[in-house]
Amino acid sequence: MQEQTALTRLSEKITTVVEQYKTLKEDSEMMDMEIQELKIQNEQKDQEIAKLVEQNAIKDSEIESIVEKLESIMA
Numbered sequence: 300m301q302e303q304t305a306l307t308r309l310s311e312k313i314t315t316v317v318e319q320y321k322t323l324k325e326d327s328e329m330m331d332m333e334i335q336e337l338k339i340q341n342e343q344k345d346q347e348i349a350k351l352v353e354q355n356a357i358k359d360s361e362i363e364s365i366v367e368k369l370e371s372i373m374a
Contacts, residue, residue, distance in 0.1 A: 303311075
């Protein structure tokens with residue numbers, strides 16, 4: 300078995316580190332994209348919730364109006 304020189308070992312270690320860096324960078328980019336997609340989905344859901352809350356308030360108002368009419372008829 301041939302002994303590796305310090306330069307060869309260092310070169311191999313640098314290559315390994317660079318490969319790991321590239322992999323981690325790709326993973327990070329994928330996660331950033333996923334975060335952006337999730338933020339968009341979250342915003343859409345927040346808008347839908349706000350719409351439903353508003354519709355619920357309108358329905359509550361309509362129900363209250365009907366109850367008041369019934370009470371006035373029954374009085």
